[in-house]
Amino acid sequence: MHKGIMDPAISFCEIAFDVLEFYERCGGGSFGSVYRAKWKSENIIVAVKKLLVLDTEAHVLSLLSQRNIIQFYGTVMEEPNNCLVTEFAERGSLYDYLQNPDNPMDFQHILTWAREIAQGMNYLHNEAPMKIIHRDLKSKNVVISVQNVSIGYVSCEQRCHGSPRMYNGKRCASTTRYNDYHKGACGCGPASGDSQFGWNHDHFVTAPNQMFFDEGGSGWCGQRCGKCVKLTTTGGYVPGQGGPTGVGQSQVFMVTNLCPNVYPNQNWCTQGTGPYGNGHNDYGYVAHFDLENGAGQISNIGWNNPEVTWEIVGCHGHNTPTDGMYQQCQCAHHGKRSLNGTLNGSEN
Template identity: 50%
Template sequence: MMKVYLTALLLSLGALLAEAQLKCTGNPRKYNGKPCASTTLYSDGRMGACGCGPINSNMQFRWSSHGLVAAANQNLFDPSGGTWCGPACGKCVKLTTTGGFVKGQGQPIREGQSKIFMITNNCPSVWLSWCSQRGQNGVNQYGYAAHFELENGDHQVLGRMGWWNPEVTWEYSNCDEGHTQDGRTPSNFMYQQCQCRHTGKK
């Protein structure tokens, strides 16, 4: 009989945990007072919308494919949708794991891990549902107003860190501070090489 009760208790706890996979609440979603975002991993290695990719045989802008860089959803990258070189180009964001994840789309991760990423690309809504913020609420299908696709094609080791589509909080951050903390975050000086730097967007 005790075994039956114990099994029922474990099943109940399992069901409870399954329902508690997201930490962010409200509309817009927040956690500890900070706005939340969904994330995914991708591998591109090209110039990206901000023109920071390798453009010659010398791989002049190699940092854009092995650095901590991200593609932001259209509403964040350029709300007007009028240019490939959005106002978010070259800005850095500090992403901090909440410990939550979208059920069936991610994996558990320890809360409080922070990394600083430079936005070098656009994640347009016509390509991925994660990046689509539609309707009056302006959120994607998982309820987030912001989404970041994190470059994971070359030495970022985000997968080995356990960053499999974690739910995060986000805030703008100083790129140079991120570069000092982790050399994989591009510095403001490195962004000077990008094509969008010369359009006056930053």
């Protein structure tokens, strides 16, 4: 059992592995993998670094206590599950904050954050019980919480947080890309055969997860066939599954296919509820969009499996199929989709 964050009788808190509920992998620290997790007994979100062995880092971190240094909570000492548990900076790194032109940044922000970074470095160099030379101060190692900035060790590459994952008030999704020459689960190809219409190969079309495609589990003519979603990049991505993409890039995609919950899609398309519920895939997202890249249209815009926000909109956009194109599809006449445009995440 854990012994409490502020127990003065021990040099640092020992936390039981089974009181941690692990979410997605955030990346790698200097010598271990880092995860976002929930410390269930304290009901807080934390960052957990899993280690092969516990070295001196836990002891050093336990000596540090200053508001501009990421807070150390304790350790898990249960081989092979050795872990360090620290504060989780929910707003990510200063580097990522600066990449988003919509984030506020005036002279007062600059002055306040510069002062807080300097205070943290001064503490490490001059005031801590054990003097520490950081040697790697950069914007990616400065993390932002609700109240202040801190000098940290890790931050997630994913920008969406919470349950369900949200970013700037909108629900988030993961993305991948695929090449396909089949008409897909909305029947967007000639009635005879299984080939695609040309626009279903080279326009912005998507195969969402099963519960987004059809909440009743249908594998053909799902309830969202022909609907369009605006995907907007957050600047984040799933570590090991993608790469950085600029913040705030929006494209509109039409649903013409399905990402079924079968091999090799299990990590991405296993959501147990519809997109307005809380069921999520292995990476924490209530929705997933597999993007058709048959003509290199996704590669050409520089998207490398980015994390995105999503909202259902009318089918209007650069390289987005039109409602007239969708009328060619076999599922256009099944009555499941209204061709009226929908806005702001609503559906009709």
